[in-house]
Amino acid sequence: MTGVNPGLCASCRHHRVVKGAQSDFWMCKRSALDARFPRYPRLPVLSCAGYEKSGPPPNPPDTRRSG
Numbered sequence: 870m871t872g873v874n875p876g877l878c879a880s881c882r883h884h885r886v887v888k889g890a891q892s893d894f895w896m897c898k899r900s901a902l903d904a905r906f907p908r909y910p911r912l913p914v915l916s917c918a919g920y921e922k923s924g925p926p927p928n929p930p931d932t933r934r935s936g
């Protein structure tokens with residue numbers, strides 16, 4: 870991984886790091902479906918309408934009764 874600061878893309882679920890010979894490229898997977906998003910956004914991305922934090926989906930509500 871290179872020292873480039875990707876900004877929001879780093880924690881966005883729509884990013885993909887493409888390994889290059891000299892450096893890595895941060896690709897936006899949203900670009901495949903939505904022309905508003907460039908395939909390789911200019912970094913660092915500081916503001917993005919498509920940003921969605923990566924991570925596991927939220928836990929379903931706990932329906933167990935207590936007591």
Ligand code: SF4
Pocket residue numbers: 877878881882883884885896897898899906910914917918919920921
């Ligand atoms: S949606 Fe925005 S923040 Fe997420 S990977 Fe694409 S450009 Fe980066």
